[in-house]
Amino acid sequence: MPKLAGKVALITGSGRGMGKSHALLMAEEGASIILQDIDGPLVEEAAAEVKAKGSKVHTIVCDVADANVFPKEIETAAKAMGGHIDILVNNAGIDTPGTIEEITDEAFQRMFDVHVKGSFLATKSVVPGMKARRQGKIVNVSSIWGMVGHSSHSHYCGAKAALLGLTKAWAKELAPHNIMVNAIAPGAVITEMVLQKGGMDYVNEKAQLIPMKRFADCIEMSYTVLFLCSHESDFITGQVISPNGGDTIVGI
Amino acid sequence: MAEETTELAGKVALITGAAGGMGRAHAVLMAARGAHVAIQDINAKGVAETAEMIRAKGGTAIEFAFDVADGAAVRSMVAETEAKFGRLDILVNNAGIGSATKLDEASIDFFDRIFAVHVRPAFQAVKAAVPGMKERRSGKIINISSRWALVGNECASDYCGAKAALLGLTKAWAKELAAWNICVNAVAPGGVWSQMALDEKDGAAGIREAEKKVPLGRWAQPEEISYLVAFLASHRADFITGQVVSPNGGASIVGF
Numbered sequence: 001m002p003k004l005a006g007k008v009a010l011i012t013g014s015g016r017g018m019g020k021s022h023a024l025l026m027a028e029e030g031a032s033i034i035l036q037d038i039d040g041p042l043v044e045e046a047a048a049e050v051k052a053k054g055s056k057v058h059t060i061v062c063d064v065a066d067a068n069v070f071p072k073e074i075e076t077a078a079k080a081m082g083g084h085i086d087i088l089v090n091n092a093g094i095d096t097p098g099t100i101e102e103i104t105d106e107a108f109q110r111m112f113d114v115h116v117k118g119s120f121l122a123t124k125s126v127v128p129g130m131k132a133r134r135q136g137k138i139v140n141v142s143s144i145w146g147m148v149g150h151s152s153h154s155h156y157c158g159a160k161a162a163l164l165g166l167t168k169a170w171a172k173e174l175a176p177h178n179i180m181v182n183a184i185a186p187g188a189v190i191t192e193m194v195l196q197k198g199g200m201d202y203v204n205e206k207a208q209l210i211p212m213k214r215f216a217d218c219i220e221m222s223y224t225v226l227f228l229c230s231h232e233s234d235f236i237t238g239q240v241i242s243p244n245g246g247d248t249i250v251g252i
Numbered sequence: 253m254a255e256e257t258t259e260l261a262g263k264v265a266l267i268t269g270a271a272g273g274m275g276r277a278h279a280v281l282m283a284a285r286g287a288h289v290a291i292q293d294i295n296a297k298g299v300a301e302t303a304e305m306i307r308a309k310g311g312t313a314i315e316f317a318f319d320v321a322d323g324a325a326v327r328s329m330v331a332e333t334e335a336k337f338g339r340l341d342i343l344v345n346n347a348g349i350g351s352a353t354k355l356d357e358a359s360i361d362f363f364d365r366i367f368a369v370h371v372r373p374a375f376q377a378v379k380a381a382v383p384g385m386k387e388r389r390s391g392k393i394i395n396i397s398s399r400w401a402l403v404g405n406e407c408a409s410d411y412c413g414a415k416a417a418l419l420g421l422t423k424a425w426a427k428e429l430a431a432w433n434i435c436v437n438a439v440a441p442g443g444v445w446s447q448m449a450l451d452e453k454d455g456a457a458g459i460r461e462a463e464k465k466v467p468l469g470r471w472a473q474p475e476e477i478s479y480l481v482a483f484l485a486s487h488r489a490d491f492i493t494g495q496v497v498s499p500n501g502g503a504s505i506v507g508f
Contacts, residue, residue, distance in 0.1 A: 147508045168505045175467030175502040185508065187491070211430030216491040223488035232479035235442070235472040238505035242495055246430040249423045249494035251507025 002030030003230040008081045010034040010074065012064050012122060013092030015042030017191040018141070020049070021218035022089055022225050027055035029226060031087065034077045036060040038092075056081065064092045064118030065110075074125040084133060085126045087229045090119035090163070091141040095193060099152050108155045115159035116166070123170065127179070136179035137229045140167045142240065144187045144248040160185075164240060171238030180237040182228045187244025188215040211246030259486045261286030264337040266330065266381070268320055268373060269347030271298025273446035274396070276305075277474035278344055278481050283311035285482060287342065290333040292316040312337075320347040321368040323376045330380035339388065342485045343381045345374035345418070346396040350448050351411035363410045370414040371421070378425060382434070391434035392485045395422045399442040399500045402507065415440070419496055426494030435493040437484050442500025443471035467502030 009026050013019040015037030023033050027050045035050065037043040040061040047057045058080045060073040078085050094114050096107050119140055130136030145153065146160025167183040174181055188194075188210060190203055207214050224243050227233055242248060265282045269275040271293035279291045283306040293299035296317035303313040314336055318325040334340050349369050353362065374395055385391030400408065401415035419438055426436040443449070443462055449471075453459045463470050480499055483489055498504060 164508065171502050171505055172467055176469065178468065180468075211427055212433065212491065212493065213431065220488075220491045223483075224492070227480075227483050227488070232476075232483070233499070235468065235476045235499040235501050236480070236497070237468060237502045239498055240508045241492065241497055242508070243489070243491040245491050246426050246493045249426060251496075 002028070003226065003232070004087070005030035007031045007086040007229075008034065008078070008084055009087035009089065009229065010036065010077065010085050010122065010126065011089040011091055012036045012118060015039050015046050017193060018186070018189060018218045018221050019089070019091040020046045021222045022091065023050050024053060025219065025222040025226050026087070026229065027053035029230075032056040032081050034058045034060060034081060034085065036062070036064065036073075036092070038063050064121065065113035067117075067121055070118070070121050071125045074122065078129065084129050086130070086136060088122055088126045088136075088138045089141065089225060089229070090122055090139070092118050093141065095153065095156050097153060098155070100154060103155050111155040111159045112162070116162045119163060119166065127174065130174075130179045131177045134178045136174070136177075137233075138170065138179065138181040139225050139228050140164075140181070140183045142167075142183045142185040144185050144242055144244050147185055147240075147242065147250055148248050167240065168238050175237055180228075180233065182233070182236060182238065183240045184221060184224050184228065185240055185242040185244070186216070186221050187242065187247045189221055190215045190217060209247070210244075214245060216243060216245065258286040259488070260342075260482065263287045263341040263485070264290070264333065264339050265342035265344065265485065266290040266292070266333050266340055266377070267344040267346055268292045268377065270302050271295035272302075273448055274441070274444060274474045274477050275344075275346040276302045277478040278346060279313070280305055281475065281478040281482050282342070282485065283313060284309065288312040288337045290314050290316065290329070290337070292318070292320060292329055292347070294319045320373040321365070323372065326373050326376040327380045330377060334384055340381050340384055341390065342392045342394070343377055344394045344396065344481060344485070345377060347373060348396065350452050351408040352452060353410060354407050355409065358410060366410040366414045367417070371417045374418060374421060382429065385429075385434050386432040389433045391429070391432070392489070393425065393429075393434065393436040394481055394484050395419075395436070395438045397422075397438045397440040397496065399440050399498055399504045402440055402496075402498060403504045422496065423494050430493055435484075435489065437489070437492060437494065438496045439477065439480055439484070440496055440498040440500070441472065441477050442466065442498065442503045444477060445471050445473055465503065466500070470501060472499060472501065
């Protein structure tokens, strides 16, 4: 039997990159998928691909940080999908470069709005239904930069670290309701976002700094997300898994 | 066990301490997913039973009965496994013994024994398995640590120390072996229903009491830990190395 048969999964930022990859893998494993992205045409393209896997699909096009719209959209989506959302992957993210001097107030605020507020809004929206059914899986997508920092992009590092704090608190708060909350902290992954920075030359150069000497494909992150969303991880909560090729080996 | 995946088809896995509990569950699950397994335990009857369970379901298993503290025996087990199956892809260092000692009653002999069972065999087995893995540029090593290695405990410091040592080895081996595409990770289980735990807790009532302290309100069945071990042993975890994953029901949420 597919690992996610009968489950409904909401994946934010799933118009492309890792989010879309998660959606496609979960669809292959039998889940119905709610795709969300701020980019309408992208999310419709992704929806067509998910449908081709035989899954039921619903799309949300909005800004995850919009408290007036996003929660209502989630409510509508849940109704359209049979009334329940079993899995939430808080994946929507942006990255803008900058040193402290270069990061504007607006850029700082936007970074936290998308990663942190967006995740909060989505989680708040799905938790009542998960509590009522006494089951749920929430995966927050952090980053190795949330664990070890970086010499720039401090607003990104801060937002990704905030997700780890939320993960751990939500895990404790929701465990009595049999809802598991975990984080994945990807290392170097080949995405459109990375390729835009400098193509494969950039990837190949940076790969030399990683113990395994390579970047991961998106699907390799999706495997971990799928595991954390399946019944196979029913005793795992409050944990952070970092697929990073040995780049970051920290904590315990 | 109805297993839908053949994710480990053709792989060869060696699991120490597989006469019961988690080690047996790891071996049975990996075999159900297509792996040929070699299993070891000091308990000859138990390890033979595990092998029989695997064969009864159409799997392949060879068993070894000896004290894992015997370094020469560990090395020849790895060699025999490679000779029998042609390779060794997955090594699970699972063999362990429990402890409930406080410092005033702890003996240096038992301290040595704890490290001789948990730590030295892992080193011996890895040292023996790595040349073949390097040659094939592929391998998965999974060290079984414990939640207590992360957060300590009010007794069993010898056990906590040995389990923490495995985390240090895990991280160093991950860095040393990454260049050969060998992934090394650790699993640090929380409370798991097993005979060892039943003995330590004086029966099921003791475990039920302990379960109340876990946020999820329960301990795991051994199979729940096996799912994680099998995941880390599969190609799905090819970019995961040097990491520690603790299935513990929320009992310990630490580090990153």
